[in-house]
Amino acid sequence: MKPDGPGRPTTLLAELTHRCPLHCPYCSNPLAMVGAAGELATGEWKRVFAEARELGVLQLGLSGGEPLARADLEELAAHAHALGFYTTLVTSGVGLTRARAEALRDSGLEHIQISIQDAEDGEADRIAGARAAHLKQAAAALVRELGFAFSLNAVLHRANLDRIGPIIELAAALGADRLELANTQYYGWALANRNSLLPTAAQVEAAATVADEARRRYRGRMQILYVLPDYYERYPKPCYGGWGHTYIVVAPEGRALPCHGATHIDWMRFDSVRDRSLEWIWTESPAFQAFRGDAWMPEPCRSCPRKADDFGGCRCQAFALTGNAANPDPVCTLTPLRAIVDRAVEEASAPPPPYRYRVLDPTAGPAG
Amino acid sequence: MPVLWRLARLDFDRVRQQPVLLYPEGALLLNQTGAAILELCDGRRSIAEIARELGERYACDVGADVTEYLSHLAERELIREA
Numbered sequence: 001m002k003p004d005g006p007g008r009p010t011t012l013l014a015e016l017t018h019r020c021p022l023h024c025p026y027c028s029n030p031l032a033m034v035g036a037a038g039e040l041a042t043g044e045w046k047r048v049f050a051e052a053r054e055l056g057v058l059q060l061g062l063s064g065g066e067p068l069a070r071a072d073l074e075e076l077a078a079h080a081h082a083l084g085f086y087t088t089l090v091t092s093g094v095g096l097t098r099a100r101a102e103a104l105r106d107s108g109l110e111h112i113q114i115s116i117q118d119a120e121d122g123e124a125d126r127i128a129g130a131r132a133a134h135l136k137q138a139a140a141a142l143v144r145e146l147g148f149a150f151s152l153n154a155v156l157h158r159a160n161l162d163r164i165g166p167i168i169e170l171a172a173a174l175g176a177d178r179l180e181l182a183n184t185q186y187y188g189w190a191l192a193n194r195n196s197l198l199p200t201a202a203q204v205e206a207a208a209t210v211a212d213e214a215r216r217r218y219r220g221r222m223q224i225l226y227v228l229p230d231y232y233e234r235y236p237k238p239c240y241g242g243w244g245h246t247y248i249v250v251a252p253e254g255r256a257l258p259c260h261g262a263t264h265i266d267w268m269r270f271d272s273v274r275d276r277s278l279e280w281i282w283t284e285s286p287a288f289q290a291f292r293g294d295a296w297m298p299e300p301c302r303s304c305p306r307k308a309d310d311f312g313g314c315r316c317q318a319f320a321l322t323g324n325a326a327n328p329d330p331v332c333t334l335t336p337l338r339a340i341v342d343r344a345v346e347e348a349s350a351p352p353p354p355y356r357y358r359v360l361d362p363t364a365g366p367a368g
Numbered sequence: 369m370p371v372l373w374r375l376a377r378l379d380f381d382r383v384r385q386q387p388v389l390l391y392p393e394g395a396l397l398l399n400q401t402g403a404a405i406l407e408l409c410d411g412r413r414s415i416a417e418i419a420r421e422l423g424e425r426y427a428c429d430v431g432a433d434v435t436e437y438l439s440h441l442a443e444r445e446l447i448r449e450a
Contacts, residue, residue, distance in 0.1 A: 008384065010395050053383070054383065056383045056384060059395055084379065084381075084382075086377070086379075086390035088392060088393070110377075111375065111392050149392060151392055220448060220449075223445050
């Protein structure tokens with residue numbers, strides 16, 4: 001690595017597949033997804049993992065879609081372990097049989113994160129567009145029994161935010177070491193469903209109080225992380241330490257992205273690991289260099305003291321809401337673009353329309 | 369008796385040639401002293417015993433440094449009480 005070049009990345013999110021048995025309307029995957037035939041092959045993923053480790057990546061997320069849809073998941077997990085990563089399987093839990101869970105443990109996989117949709121099974125299944133809640137609870141018990149480091153992740157939105165308390169109690173009952181309570185971020189399917197998903201200000205305020213109390217009460221037993229809904233914040237969220245600073249996402253077909261939301265910036269060319277080494281993509285590719293540092297920043301970001309904390313906010317959100325990825329993040333109350341976010345919040349105060357469920361093939365409906 | 373969080377592990381990153389503490393969604397790059405302190409957090413030694421052992425190794429008083437370092441990591445829930 002050149003001494004004046006970028007630092008080393010720490011995290012690789014490998015989106016192994018877009019296939020998924022759930023149809024969650026808050027998914028951040030793109031509306032146009034990649035089928036099984038377009039996915040990187042086993043050997044290609046192994047090469048990407050090895051290149052990532054050489055580049056300095058320490059954290060590997062095996063994600064999707066549903067990574068258990070890949071029959072080679074155990075082989076990939078074993079390869080990752082041999083390379084020395086701290087590896088997390090990010091899963092719905094659906095398809096985690098005892099045989100697969102034991103094979104994953106034997107592969108050296110350390111950490112499993114299971115998603116839950118709600119504390120009530122019926123509501124959880126309605127949100128997921130699939131009968132999955134009971135399967136997730138069985139998967140959680142298995143993960144716990146086999147001694148994995150165990151996280152639960154609940155994406156929060158209008159339909160479940162009022163039950164944040166019961167969600168926390170469910171996570172404790174399932175024996176989670178960690179609970180991520182993540183308010184929906186509006187990319188892909190989530191953006192298409194924003195009017196159904198955006199909570200009210202009153203919901204957000206009440207939930208923050210519950211999360212804060214629970215975080216203190218469970219301290220030392222279950223770590224609780226609460227990700228604020230940025231539409232209700234005054235300043236934007238920092239994007240993984242800034243664009244191209246620590247984080248790499250590789251999409252199922254091999255395109256390397258600085259963030260999973262970047263796939264929506266449709267004019268930007270993201271090089272594929274099929275054509276280029278990960279090191280070249282990280283250090284040389286135009287896409288990863290586009291918003292590094294602060295030379296690209298417009299006002300008011302460029303002269304703003306907050307730029308060291310939030311790096312101008314999220315480029316993907318700037319693009320999704322304004323059509324220009326180099327604009328300030330419209331969440332920020334210091335830019336006139338904030339009117340866009342305020343308008344979205346106002347629009348979502350109407351009764352929520354029905355979900356548009358996530359489907360790989362838009363001609364097929366959800367199974368649930 | 370400080371002990372590493374069950375989900376965290378000490379490792380040596382051969383790419384950076386540096387010790388590192390790995391845990392879910394995080395990685396903390398360590399210096400030699402930090403790694404030496406964490407290696408002794410096995411749930412059987414008290415903070416005073418860790419400080420004494422390192423003090424003998426480095427032939428200086430490290431009590432305040434050890435206490436401060438461990439309370440910082442405890443704040444981040446990476447160190448627990450055994």
